[in-house]
């Protein structure tokens with residue numbers, strides 16, 4: 001690989017995940033706290049639901065990721081927790097930009 005293609009390679013691989021600057025992690029964290037997501041989820045550890053890192057890994061490179069996760073965190077659904085059906089919470093906000101920020105934050109982990 002010559003010098004130029006090395007640079008091109010570095011640029012290409014660094015843009016695979018969402019650029020960190022585009023995501024407001026503090027705002028995302030505050031909203032998932034407020035929405036009680038963290039009773040069942042954590043960034044690193046599996047609780048009743050998958051860790052957000054696990055979800056990021058599951059959707060890595062999948063073009064439908066953002067759409068699927070947006071639906072998952074805005075449309076109420078049922079999930080199984082230890083064999084019982086429970087309601088899956090949605091984000092407590094009406095602001096689509098805040099939802100997008102959380103989805104992109106999860107995918108960037």
Ligand code: HEC
Pocket residue numbers: 032035036037038039040041048049050055058068069072073079080081086087088089090091092106
């Ligand atoms: C009652 C516990 C509970 C709460 C509260 C909860 N979740 Fe979940 N969540 C789960 C479980 C269980 C799954 C796994 C569902 C499955 O794989 O079918 C899940 C899955 C997910 C996934 C992965 C979806 C996928 O397609 O892989 C995301 C992202 C997620 N939750 C985000 C959130 C957010 C954001 C909130 C807060 C608005 C939240 N969850 C609140 C239990 C919960």
